[in-house]
Amino acid sequence: MNQDLQLARELWWIDYLEDELEPNFKQDLSMLLHNSLPEQRRLEVLKRLRQLVKECEESVLPEDSSYYDGLHDRIMAAVDGRRPQPRVSRVLNRVSPRQLTPMLQKNSDETAVARFSRSFGGPGPHVFDFTCSSTTPHCCKIFRPKTLSLAPVGLWKAHVLRFLALPVVLLQAKPKTFRSCPTSGWPQKRPKPDWSVSPRNLLQQWGTGKVQNAPVLAAKARLKRFASNSFATLGLRLPVVLSSSSLTLLLSIVAWLTAGRDGASARCSEMSREPSPTTQTSTSKMNSLV
Amino acid sequence: MKSDIELVEDVKAGNRRAFSELVQRHQRALLRLSLRFLRDLALAEDIVQETFIKAYEKIHSFEGRSSFKSWLFQIAVNTAKNRLRSLTHEHVSIDDVNLGVDPGAENDLVRMSLSQMIRLEVSKLPERQRIALTLRIYEDLSFREIAQIMGCPYDTAKANYRHGLLRLRERLEALQSQTDWKDFERFFPMEGERMGPEVEQ
Numbered sequence: 009m010n011q012d013l014q015l016a017r018e019l020w021w022i023d024y025l026e027d028e029l030e031p032n033f034k035q036d037l038s039m040l041l042h043n044s045l046p047e048q049r050r051l052e053v054l055k056r057l058r059q060l061v062k063e064c065e066e067s068v069l070p071e072d073s074s075y076y077d078g079l080h081d082r083i084m085a086a087v088d089g090r091r092p093q094p095r096v097s098r099v100l101n102r103v104s105p106r107q108l109t110p111m112l113q114k115n116s117d118e119t120a121v122a123r124f125s126r127s128f129g130g131p132g133p134h135v136f137d138f139t140c141s142s143t144t145p146h147c148c149k150i151f152r153p154k155t156l157s158l159a160p161v162g163l164w165k166a167h168v169l170r171f172l173a174l175p176v177v178l179l180q181a182k183p184k185t186f187r188s189c190p191t192s193g194w195p196q197k198r199p200k201p202d203w204s205v206s207p208r209n210l211l212q213q214w215g216t217g218k219v220q221n222a223p224v225l226a227a228k229a230r231l232k233r234f235a236s237n238s239f240a241t242l243g244l245r246l247p248v249v250l251s252s253s254s255l256t257l258l259l260s261i262v263a264w265l266t267a268g269r270d271g272a273s274a275r276c277s278e279m280s281r282e283p284s285p286t287t288q289t290s291t292s293k294m295n296s297l298v
Numbered sequence: 299m300k301s302d303i304e305l306v307e308d309v310k311a312g313n314r315r316a317f318s319e320l321v322q323r324h325q326r327a328l329l330r331l332s333l334r335f336l337r338d339l340a341l342a343e344d345i346v347q348e349t350f351i352k353a354y355e356k357i358h359s360f361e362g363r364s365s366f367k368s369w370l371f372q373i374a375v376n377t378a379k380n381r382l383r384s385l386t387h388e389h390v391s392i393d394d395v396n397l398g399v400d401p402g403a404e405n406d407l408v409r410m411s412l413s414q415m416i417r418l419e420v421s422k423l424p425e426r427q428r429i430a431l432t433l434r435i436y437e438d439l440s441f442r443e444i445a446q447i448m449g450c451p452y453d454t455a456k457a458n459y460r461h462g463l464l465r466l467r468e469r470l471e472a473l474q475s476q477t478d479w480k481d482f483e484r485f486f487p488m489e490g491e492r493m494g495p496e497v498e499q
Contacts, residue, residue: 015464018460018464019460022459022460022463022464023460026434026441026459028441028456053467054463054467057463057466057467057470058435058463060412060413060416061416061420061431061435061466062435062436063413064412064413064414064416064417064420065334065436068333068339069326069329069330069333070339076322076325076326079325079329079343079346079347080318080321080322080325082343082347083321083325083346083347083350083351084317084318084321086347086350086351087314087317087350087351087354090351090354090355091355092309092310092354092355092356092357092358093355093356093358
């Protein structure tokens with residue numbers, strides 16, 4: 009306590025010496041200084057010390073004006089080859105990607121959700137279930153529908169195929185479970201597919217025989233998978249696809265066609281049963297001959 | 299006669315002669331400041347030249363919130379600090395290193411004059427305290443300017459100066475108690491009642 013008080017007094021006197029005190033406080037200290045000999049000595053020591061430090065400066069600066077002219081010429085010669093750099097705008101400074109906001113960083117749950125949605129989210133119909141049970145803490149179920157790899161196909165074709173395959177996708181949607189650990193950069197990012205070699209390019213490369221490196225082989229496998237998926241979608245899964253809204257339309261067409269064919273056949277059978285006038289005359293002629 | 303700010307505006311507009319005028323105005327103060335940090339004239343000249351080059355290149359970033367001199371000092375102090383750090387990291391030949399203790403080293407302390415001793419103690423201060431002390435006592439800058447040069451708040455600059463001065467006084471008092479040097483008594487009367495009765499307890 010005593011030391012703190014002593015330090016505070018020292019600091020007061022330094023401020024007094026440097027004229028950094030408020031006028032009222034300075035008046036109080038002046039009064040104290042006038043009546044206290046120890047305080048006078050305290051201030052005197054500080055004043056002498058400051059004076060000594062100021063006086064002990066080595067004055068080795070050259071006084072010759074030609075020296076400074078030479079220095080000036082050297083500086084300007086060094087500046088000659090340069091030009092002022094344009095000022096960097098603040099917009100450019102903000103080009104770097106923003107990190108998670110501090111509020112999200114503080115809340116681990118929200119951070120986890122934000123990271124999760126950033127990694128797995130997007131325009132697709134994803135459903136996230138973050139309810140944690142006692143047996144599986146930090147567990148998350150994601151209902152991510154299987155989608156066909158449609159990147160090589162044109163965009164409108166992709167949309168058409170997605171629409172047609174939607175019932176299949178919904179029927180095949182399976183929950184996937186991800187283990188998590190919030191302190192170790194959870195959740196792990198899915199490895200992104202390598203689209204450096206598209207199947208279309210692969211087909212072109214097959215013609216030249218350049219299918220040796222790993223990306224090409226991977227793309228080849230992906231192309232096979234895509235082809236089988238497409239075939240399955242168009243062939244084997246077609247009835248399943250048609251089981252939804254399009255099935256009704258198809259059934260009505262089939263029914264209409266069936267009904268049309270039935271009507272035609274019935275008409276044909278009736279026509280076959282009815283004797284024609286020519287046949288009727290021929291049979292009557294035969295009967296008369298007999 | 300144009301002010302510094304007007305000259306800076308001229309330089310920004312492409313007037314090279316205005317920058318020449320600024321160099322003439324401030325080169326002496328910058329040389330003095332650099333010399334205090336580096337204690338070598340050739341190195342100090344390099345610092346001054348480097349400071350002006352940096353100032354010329356970054357002249358568009360000077361917004362006039364502080365004085366041009368403070369801005370130059372800030373560049374010079376940072377440049378000198380970097381140079382000092384690089385000097386301390388430079389390779390020293392083993393032949394240049396003196397192993398062992400000079401037998402006359404103890405007497406050197408006595409032979410040193412008081413001003414030399416103070417200079418030595420100032421150079422031993424922590425970097426920020428030394429900068430604040432130098433800028434305040436030698437350059438007579440306000441604490442607001444010192445804060446701008448050091449890139450710290452006003453109170454921090456002030457605290458650095460006060461603690462530097464107090465540490466310097468403690469060191470000199472300790473030296474006085476170690477040596478029977480009469481020069482000290484001329485400047486620091488070390489009597490019993492100097493610190494008051496509460497300190498003696």
